[in-house]
Amino acid sequence: MNLTINREAATPVYLQIASQIKGQILSGNLPAGFILPPERKLAEFNKISRTTVNKAYEELKALGLVDAQTGRGTVVTEQKVPVSAPKKQQPVLPMSWYPLFDKRMASLNDAVSEIMYMGNQNRVISLAAGIGDPDLYPIADFQRIQREQPITSTHLNFSPVEGYYPLRESISQLMESRNLAVTAKEIMILSGSMQGIDFAARAFLSAGDAVIVEEPTFLQAIECFRATGAKIIGIPMDQEGMRLDVLEAQISRYKPKFIYTIPNFHNPTGITMSMARRKALLKLAYRFQVPILEDDPYGDIAFDQEHPLPIKALDAYGYVIYLSTLSKALFPGLRIGWTIAPEPVMKKFLLLKQITDLHVNTDSQILVDRYLRDGCYGGHLMKILPLYRKKRDAAAELLRQEQSSIHFDFPAGGFYLWCRLPYSVPQKKLLALCGEQGVIYTPGNVFYPQESDGEHWVRLNYTYERIDRLRQGLMVFIKSVKKLSEWNGTRGVSTGARPIV
Amino acid sequence: MNLTINREAATPVYLQIASQIKGQILSGNLPAGFILPPERKLAEFNKISRTTVNKAYEELKALGLVDAQTGRGTVVTEQKVPVSAPKKQQPVLPMSWYPLFDKRMASLNDAVSEIMYMGNQNRVISLAAGIGDPDLYPIADFQRIQREQPITSTHLNFSPVEGYYPLRESISQLMESRNLAVTAKEIMILSGSMQGIDFAARAFLSAGDAVIVEEPTFLQAIECFRATGAKIIGIPMDQEGMRLDVLEAQISRYKPKFIYTIPNFHNPTGITMSMARRKALLKLAYRFQVPILEDDPYGDIAFDQEHPLPIKALDAYGYVIYLSTLSKALFPGLRIGWTIAPEPVMKKFLLLKQITDLHVNTDSQILVDRYLRDGCYGGHLMKILPLYRKKRDAAAELLRQEQSSIHFDFPAGGFYLWCRLPYSVPQKKLLALCGEQGVIYTPGNVFYPQESDGEHWVRLNYTYERIDRLRQGLMVFIKSVKKLSEWNGTRGVSTGARPIV
Structure with missing residues (x-):
């Protein structure tokens, strides 16, 4: 030859x-x-x-x-079909998409958009939201910034994959207020902190791998991890956070690629990991050489204290990948989050950013940088925190007065009350009954890797609605729980309403 | 029990x-x-x-x-580590990240950010860019829109996962000018059309699957597909587009999950698929029941005709997933693209959007919608097309006059000249020689699934630089090619400069 x-x-x-x-x-x-x-x-x-x-x-x-x-x-080998012998005109078959989809896609749920969709209907009172009160968005500041600095070609052109450098500087300043000293270069801007969860999932996980999460945990994190085909191992929580006795046993059993945690005002439980627990978690991570993915969207929504010290700030050995966002304290619509990660991880994230959305919206990065540089953020927190605290207190009081059979722990920050229903109240009937009356909330099961585990829990958001509508929605919720628990689940309820998830 | x-x-x-x-x-x-x-x-x-x-x-x-x-x-089974017996204080080992990364990550290249990074340096003349001329961005229109409609809480709040509805309406209007009739509901807004490539990759591909692309093709598409572990099958092109004889053989051999094509002013070759080829491609897709992913970023940059008819517009059976963007004709910094896809695909894309960046930046969607609704886009095209045509003509003329050994086909639209170098000119030396003189371009190999295949090709962008700098950069390029081809690659060249890719 x-x-x-x-x-x-x-x-x-x-x-x-x-x-x-x-x-x-x-x-x-x-x-x-x-x-x-x-x-x-x-x-x-x-x-x-x-x-x-x-x-x-x-x-x-x-x-x-x-x-x-x-x-x-x-x-x-034999060519299966000869190149030069097309068959006679055949009828065109409809495309069968489902056999073509990757099998991992089958495991994804549509819970997120359903909840968002319901919440977007104006008349509905949403206790299901994951955002703050739109009436409190700092509109005036952003209008001023736009007036002072009208759009230029820089706002509309590419920005670097890792983020607009001045914004990375501003975020490094912001991180100082959280007692984490990092340079601008150690920060990468993301299209929401959720993108960091997705990047971690893609960088580390594939079918057969394991990943550890708190149980319950952030819905989209479960979905992200699910989409890789990895096994999701849930660790139960107590009042100090993830239970480390169970964690240790599960690390040695599953050899997870990383541990995902929301240490501050956890979603959905509201629990804040104790300092002792943070230190012990890090020690465990060091001993088993497992990285920690620390997700910190709610740390600034702290009613009685400073932003709790990030685990990342305790980590002298570069085991922690830190994520945060402005979507909770400011607003979610500009999709700006960030990660602070060890260099090898940052490099992988950079590669993933290049093949997904290339970089974060330039105009918004410039806007938010200006806002932070002008020193508006601290004042904004001082304005919103007392109002969110008031809403939390109002919600907690109402639940305690009206319905002693709904149990919850009083959260020191964040957006949610995590409530246990009486065992006799069926989740689906409660959702339908509230839905008929124009009130939605998030059923607990979506926060569990194994959905049936959350059957008797609900997450109630207290930040999004105006306080009067919040009270009104809670009354509907409370009365519906009462009604269903009195019936003891034996009599039927109209099931005409479309279930929310 | x-x-x-x-x-x-x-x-x-x-x-x-x-x-x-x-x-x-x-x-x-x-x-x-x-x-x-x-x-x-x-x-x-x-x-x-x-x-x-x-x-x-x-x-x-x-x-x-x-x-x-x-x-x-x-x-x-035995518990591997007893829960209650931690070892004595051990030294903390540095995290070994590399064994933890998913093996597919190893196949990703950093070519994109390197090229972007080089292009961002001001003194460098970039023939490597993939964008239009920032001096032509419609700044005045966008400033006017911001003055007329200052930011409100709607601009800063969530928008639906599938996109801001009015923008979807405006895009459906825009698609009418491309002779594709779709309703707003059939359109999903994406963070750049590249996100649609990534979503298709994630929805359909995993290790062991095959996907078909034109050879050469869009760099990030290759990277996206690579990241899934799928086999990328390149189909050579002729002047009418993808060669269907080879395609047919490869479809029956590899049973690909889909065919990725850039039919209009193809990147990097500039080729536009002929109408006959489009029809034959569709027929082939029908016969083998293979979907087509049609990527159309450049169709509006047409110098001698209307926007060529999308393959999607010829498809009566719902086999085509269509992608487009405003990044080429308007500007890239707001990251706004869209997809028009059959319903089952749209549903999967919606699920993927929920676990990646949730939705496209709301403020930008509102801005761009206003711009399109005000009817500014058509006028903008009428302004930029003659200028880009002039740049294309200037570049082509210079190459023909000065260097008859650089071959290229004159493109009828798009952003690029795709040039074949004399065989004796080594790519790496040419890159270094141009780089030393402050001129960068994109070496052909990054556009091939098998990189070595593009060794003797380069992509030259003519839209980004001002026409004087374009000429200046091209002269450097042409003289460097001359120098290296005269040397016949036998004598050495300083290799001190850092290669761009």
């Missing part, structure tokens, strides 16, 4: 060989059944090593062009 | 069983070595089917809690 080999070319020799043989097979010069020369012979004839020929043949096998047949050697 | 089974509960019975046994194992009630009751016995005792017990045991096996041992039955 006559091959042209160029040892100076950038293409490795084995690929040059594979490519030439491939050409001859595809052109029909080497028909099906043709036996390629034995590796040794081809190597001698072309003065190349046998390993090189072997790699070339392996390449051709991988392409399905040849096959190793015992006793015969390396044989050109 | 005493089990509590609730047939009314939402949790399937087998999971109820698995969960109870799991609890007893983790608590130590069932120690390592304990033999679970035979499936048949447990089934009879609890009046459930043997299949149910079998599924419960399989679940426990999957969790690593029990093991099937021949001759003994289902046995509780």
